[in-house]
Amino acid sequence: MDYLKLTDLLTGKNISGYYREYCNTQWYSKEQMIDYQLRKLRSLISHCFVNVPYYTRIMNEGGINPNAVKSLDYLKQFPVLTKELIKKHYVDFIPLNEQRLRGIRSSQTGGTTGNILNKRNDAYESIKGLSYAR
Numbered sequence: 001m002d003y004l005k006l007t008d009l010l011t012g013k014n015i016s017g018y019y020r021e022y023c024n025t026q027w028y029s030k031e032q033m034i035d036y037q038l039r040k041l042r043s044l045i046s047h048c049f050v051n052v053p054y055y056t057r058i059m060n061e062g063g064i065n066p067n068a069v070k071s072l073d074y075l076k077q078f079p080v081l082t083k084e085l086i087k088k089h090y091v092d093f094i095p096l097n098e099q100r101l102r103g104i105r106s107s108q109t110g111g112t113t114g115n116i117l118n119k120r121n122d123a124y125e126s127i128k129g130l131s132y133a134r
Contacts, residue, residue, distance in 0.1 A: 034072075042069045054092035083115060 004016035025036060048055035049066040055078075059066060064077050079085070086093060109116075 037072060038069060041072065041074065042066075045069060045074075051095040051097045052093060053096065054089050057092070 002016065004019055007013070007015050008017075025033070028036060045055075045066045049059050050056075058064070058078065062077060068074075
């Protein structure tokens with residue numbers, strides 16, 4: 001059995017799918033990569049608009065249309081997030097569909113500085129730190 005598929009079974013993650021996607025997208029032309037990034041950005045912004053109260057409010061107040069993403073510059077319409085902003089609006093960053101999302105873990109960061117920030121990671125976030133020999 002393929003090592004990645006075994007890892008998928010043991011962890012409940014889709015590492016083999018992400019690996020296949022990487023194998024395909026690494027050879028994209030510049031135009032294909034921009035199109036791919038825009039599709040991913042549209043999906044993320046739509047998800048945030050529908051499920052994350054903070055972004056629903058920001059987009060409504062700022063007249064930002066989640067269906068109008070035409071370039072990566074679209075992100076410039078959003079405010080830069082800071083620890084202070086996240087702390088102040090922490091509850092508004094909790095997705096309304098959190099119960100349907102698999103592998104959400106609560107944790108903290110910044111404890112050594114005394115400026116603790118509570119945060120959530122999904123199970124797929126931890127995949128980024130893994131490396132697999134083939």
